[in-house]
Amino acid sequence: MYKYIIRRLLIFIPMLFVLTIFVFGLIQAAPGDPITGKNFDPNIDPEVFERQKEALGLNDPIHVQYWNWVTKVMQGDFGESYIFKGRDVSELIGERIGNTFYLGIFTLFITIIVSIPIGIYSAKKPYSILDYGATTFGFFGLAVPNFFFGLVAIYVFSIKLGWLPSQGSVSSPGLTGIELFLDKLQHLILPGLTLGLAGTASYMRFMRSEVLDVLASDYIRTARAKGMTNRNVLYKHTLRNAMIPIITLLGFEVGILLSGAVITEGVFQYPGIGTLFLSSIGNRDYPVIMAINLMLGFFILLGNLLADIFYSIVDPRIRYD
């Protein structure tokens, strides 16, 4: 098992390497650069921007630029942002990754505790009122765009009722301890629910169909024939098997949640990775784009690895060596 994990981790390196070459080429191929078109001020001589481009090395051939970047990254230096002048990329990401992480965990938590029980129940009593209700909710959740649900939630819960804060990740600087924790939690509720809605809806549907599939299989019929209680059939035999595909999906979900949720973060002005990523692409802030890509690549690979490890826990037949 440990050997397997180490082997998988080692494979990450060439994969990420190929990823960086690919992404670097792509963003350089896109028209525009970090300087042109920014700060369009008739009083600033275009010559100034030309000198800055030269100073940033943007006029070098692409392979030289890539080499400069990759050798620095090998030494753990992700460089300075072109747009957030004077700030290290690692600092910029570090400041936001926490927020994205909390939001991701909170969303995942909501998704799991809501969708899995409802999914199981719907499968246990298919075509019941609750099943229809859940299905309706599922389609609703999938159909409503995130930003719209977010705006409605802000309007109702923040502006009209005044229960929850609508913007940002914390209400004021200088909070500490339990106060800070509660304050951050409050700020997570609306974006977390908004993001969780779509996730809940789809996982509920997955869970329902997986459980239904398994319930119809031969070994479950055998188990029932042996006189096993419904409870044991459901929780001991059915769930374990039904969870396997869900775990694969959750593995991906970890990577996706950590990549931030651009739209939801935007509506709630929640400073996470998503909005940073989007604005970096618009601004052609190459060092930030590259660093976030590398990080996302890593998390998605890691999410898959975790999913594989969980398989072996859920299903004893799966063994790695």
Place this chain on the structure above:
Amino acid sequence: MKAKKSWLIMLCFALVFGVLAACSGNKEPASSENEGSSEKDPVSGGTVVGAMDTAPTGLFNPIFYTEAYESNILSFTHEGLLTQDKNLDFIPNLAKEWTFNDDQTEVTFKLDEKAKWHDGEPFTAKDVVFTYKTIASPGYVEAGGVRTQYVERLLGYEDFSTGKTTDFQGVVAVDDHTVSFKFAQPNVLALSDASFSIIPEHIFKDIPVAEIPEAGASRNPGEVIGTGPFQFSEMVQGEQYVLKKFADYWQGEPKLDSVIWKVVDQAVILGLLENGEIDFVADPNGFQAADYETVDALENVEIIEQPDFGYQTMGMMHNHRSKEDSEAGTINPANWTVNEKLKDQKVRQAIAYAINRQGLVDGLLYGRGIVQNSPIATQFWAYDDTTPNQYEFDPEKAKALLDEAGYKDVNGDGFREDPNGKEWVLNLNYPLGNQIRERSAPIIEEFLEEVGISIDLRQPKEAAAYFEDLEKNSQDWDLYLIGWSLDSTDPDPSGLWSSMAGYNYSRWNNPEADQLLKDAFTPPDAFEQDYRKQKYSEWQVEFGEDLPSLILYAANSLWAHNKRLQGIDVLPYSFLNDTHLWYVTE
């Protein structure tokens, strides 16, 4: 089993409501009861919250910042020697008075002795020298600085900035509170040049220029030091920026305790204004013209509407720069090739008559803007709204002009052909990023097709790609949309429209117009405002005749504030003026 489950649900509810309750408990603002009674007298204390829709990048140093969002914060914390009043004339700020020498190459300022830095150090002439010297230093541009326009006219700038000499002659401290600016030539812009915000020498003197942008003194709350009425004291990066009053402020202690800037999404600004969570919204984006009625209906909110220092325009390519020159960034009118499709002045004038610009203002801006005919901000003394051709919407006249120029529909397809009977299609390019402008493009296409001009409306591009194309790959462009924001310090339009200007994307080459711009800037006549005004008026007529660009409209600035915020005295270019006099009534 049942009992255990319901216990769990109860726990969940308890948690959720606990969090909700804790939240609504925090909502109550910390207002002092005893001071709400008299509305007339400015009272001290209180906090106001301003909203901006994008987070500042976090570089709070006047000589290095580039974005309006930083400027929002720096307006409270830093000051220059001079500022501008409502008529855009320069008035004393950190400098009490000034005198010019006889040939206008030197101006000497007496500084206010009361002014202090936030850390208690006195403000002196050395700080002024240091600020200008830093901007003129070698490596300033490479470190990301863009404000060289304030130093390039100073005596000895070339030699100092290229490192030929280490002796900076441009700004000299005569004594602690007297400073002289020396210029290479008599300088019409002397006061404008001297109006830049000052940074403290004692904080930055040991930091090399290249490291100033990353220094704590340029970015951390508590470490950013200015002379302004408020100091930058706390922040949540990307979300909130807290400015506390500077009790020792030289113009008197500010009334407000603090000003907080919050970053909020454009879509919720109105809701937050309504429920009082934010007190004001101003530059750079204010609120949307489409929301005017809604904001106007809010009882607790007041609107401030005034013209903006900027305009949207449709450029017409007179000439094209060669591919090689574009790559090299060279501007040499001798290498330009004439754009045959727009060569005829009558055609350009026809285009101007064919577009209903008032219609664009009414339809897209809900009337919250003005039609402007020359590229000088209307607030300036230099803007002439009478002599230049006003190009009232007149499609018939447009058609007549096109006929006259020989552009007629010979093959009966509804579109005009060029005088040789060949197909004549003008392309129209536009960038993404400004919704009103994006929506104006297809409307302009319709107006032009109405008079028989065939238009190829190109796919819009996002800003970074569009401007690169405009710089380098615009050899086949005809019409292009672009917006400019102008500086409020001086009306001189030569940075955009003289033939040698990099931003003269239409590659307009008109020697007479160039000469007028030069005259308006040449001492000694140019020290007379009336003389400049006359020259600019003549230039605007020339611009209107030759039309390198059709100025479409200037949107109004739409700012709003809660009525409890009093003492506001806005300037034509800024909401943030005399903030030490701001106060709240409740």
